[in-house]
Structures are given as C-alpha cells and as structure tokens.
Amino acid sequence: PAQYDAFKRRLAPWRPQSGELRYAQGEKNCQQAVTDAPSVDVRWTQVTGASQTLHFYYGCRDGANRPMADALGGAAELLPIQDLIGPRP
Numbered sequence: 001p002a003q004y005d006a007f008k009r010r011l012a013p014w015r016p017q018s019g020e021l022r023y024a025q026g027e028k029n030c031q032q033a034v035t036d037a038p039s040v041d042v043r044w045t046q047v048t049g050a051s052q053t054l055h056f057y058y059g060c061r062d063g064a065n066r067p068m069a070d071a072l073g074g075a076a077e078l079l080p081i082q083d084l085i086g087p088r089p
Helices: 002-014 063-078
Strands: 019-023 039-045 051-057
Touching: 002 051, 002 063, 051 063
Parallel strands: 019 051
Antiparallel strands: 039 051
C-alpha cells in the first residue's frame, strides 16, 4: 500500500478532472517539441467505470512541462515493475 500511495501522490497533480488530457507535438500544451522521443499514457479508472487519461510526449520542451516530465519519468520506480518495463535508456 505504501508504494501505491507514493505512486498516486506523485501523479495526482497531473490527473485530469475528466476525459483525456494530451501533451503532444502540435497541440496547445506542447508548443516546442523535438522528434523521436518516447511518450507515456496514464489511465485512472474508477470503480464506476469512469476514467481519465493523460498522454505525455517527452519531446515537449516547454519549460512548464518539466515538472510533469520528471514526475512521470520517475513514477514507475516507485512500484516493483521494473522487470516488466525494462531499464531506462
């Protein structure tokens, strides 16, 4: 439970209120982008079936996106799932 709670706290600031929130090349949340970077999708699903989704492209270079990139990039290390996703490049 402690690992899950840490993971949940780390991602909470970027959880959309509803629907999907995208940070991708060419979208308003990503004015400056480089190509060939990885991305991450996070989906929160409630017991009722409602869900929220965050899509973040790591090539988004807007300064305001840096805290989100850092939080998402380190979130998986809070859970025992490294064998499932492999080493970081």
